Amino acid sequence: MTDKTPEPNQSDEKGKTEHGWWKRRRWAAAELGPWEQKEGLRARIAELEAILDAVARRAASDPDRSDVAPTYLEKARHELGKACEALSHHAHPALRGAAHLGVAQSHLDATQNLIIWLASPEDVKAMLPQLIALTEEHFPSKDPRRVRIKEIAKAVQTNGELSLSQRAFLAETASLARRLLHKETLRVRSFVRIVTAVTGAILLIAIGIAIVAYNWPGMVPLCFTPEDGAKFMVVCPTHSSASTPVKPHTNQIAQTAQAGDYLVIEIVGTVSATIASAASLRRIRGTALPYNVPLVISALKLPTGALTAPLGLLLMRGGFVPGLSALDSSAQIIAWAIVFGYSQQIFTKFVDSQGQALLDAVHGPHSPQTGEDAKP
Template sequence: MSDSGSGEETDGKKTEVKERPWKEWWQRRRWAAAELGPWEQREAVLARISEIQAALDVAASRAAADSPQAHATAAYKAVAERELQQARDALAHSAHAAMRGAAHVGVAQSHLDTAQNLIVSLAPQDDVKAMLPQMVALVDEHFTPKDPRRLRIKEISERVNKGADLTPSDRGFLSETTGLARRMLRKETLRVRSFARVLAAVSATMLLIAVLVAFCAFRWPAMVPLCFAPEDGGMFSVVCPTDSVTRIGHPPNTREIGWAARAQDYLVVEIVGAVSAAVASAAALRRIRGTALPYNVPLLLAALKLPTGALTALLGLLLMRGGFVPGLSALDSSAQIIAWAIIFGYSQQLFTKFVDSQGQALLDAVRGPGSAPPPGEGAKP
């Protein structure tokens, strides 16, 4: 007879019941942590897979009625179904719990695009005719107006709308050209992902530098003090961001300036610069549009401004202390130092605005409704 307080049975089933909920909970948490991309993007691709699967089944059943093409139809259908299954596998958390970011969404979309191209090759002409407007629009988004591929797909569309039959050459061209347009869209999306990773790396590096500078200044406050020595009627003062020493009868030397410096001077200036940069970031949001991509570039652009503002506040005050700005080499009070730290922190916008422009240009390059016309295309049709 087993001990009732041990929580175990002779066959081990009781222990298994206790451990299984914890194991399942841990697996769900692990998979949820791996899903860092937008959940809506993943669900949208899964819904699209179901839609393409239904279209594939219908197209294959219609094409199977044509006995000369039965073998080719079966081959195309088998490959398309394999691509759809690979797309589902790419979105299954249990298949790759270590996947990070939104890369799995892009991989699934690539397999889905291949399945769509195969449907063009096996579907009956009526089905391809229904898909032609979408294919023409996709090609128009990614090819210039004088590109021969864009001109030919329009010619095929006009000919089919007038009642002409699709030739095998036409089907192959439609499949290859639309596939190329989708690959171009994927490349544009990958450029955005690469830009987002660079932004994240640069922001983390700037933050690390700001933290290291604050730590070094806290450890050695007299190393490079943020202090000024204004003169008033032959008397000198030592003014720092958080403290000041007044009424010195001679110009203060480096040691006396170091005595007035405090460990928190750099930290205070960095905090003020970061807060000022946050205000500038909020003001810049009026020019930044959101994105439907799974890479949050606007958020990363805003995050870059904070450590940049902290560092520009420090560098600006050091330039003033070195006499780089004529007439502003000696500030009179701690309040003036903080005020100039606010100005220099906000001035980071002069540098990061170019990064903002580049980020918005990359987002605009990913074609979609409301995006700018492709290169070489004007407003006129």
């Protein structure tokens, strides 16, 4: 009996190929947004590697630092390796495409803090302007740490010596400032996720209302009963009844309502909210963070407008607005739906303010200062 090697299954090979293509496509899509920031971090890693080598050589030649230099050097290189690992394509979940940037930045921050411990007094002296700027970005003007770091800088500039306690203070203060920056960035990410979740919930509610109203149009009709002399009629967003001398009853209003009434009003409200969202772009400055706050806030306005339009008409139908409880035509109903769809700005402007406040809190060289620092 001869052994026969089984031929490979072409369908299995095709499935593997398609799966591999989809996997590559999925990871590529996850990298589209933060790709520039990722490459920027890779460039920063290359810079820190060169700086670390130079600082390590000078520390090894210093008798006072030669005994501790290998330990700090090993830890710093380990952190750089962790940063490179975090930036690899398969080191982060696809649905959290920007999370690896924060992880890599944390390892880079640890590397920079270890360099302060490793560096010679002359190297630390060269770093002092950067450390002072870092503390000024993230600590209030009267914070004692800002005062202390300036005192240390003045002392080092005067005598050129750096004590162990001063080095420890510089390293810990810089580490805290960088952690504060990271926390501010995480607040922005949390805000984006919350707004995205709320947007999805509002969208589902709007879709659910449209489906329910389509199947049961007479349940809560968006119809009005204007009176013209001694005659009455039922006016709905997409249909109107003939005039009758008798005031319409509930069943007649329900029969006049159409399945597409809510759908039309929600579409009109969404279009109106889109215009409001476009108009609000004039106040957006954009952000360098990998979390797109302006985009999620703009997206929140659309389903909100789809809800405020029918809700506003229901308030008018219930007599909440005096003198506007009986619209005369479908065109008037649509016109008021446009107004109510645009009025979602009343609710979402607070979200706009909160989002901008969070972006302003992530201080940088070109970020507006707040509080006492904003005063001339």
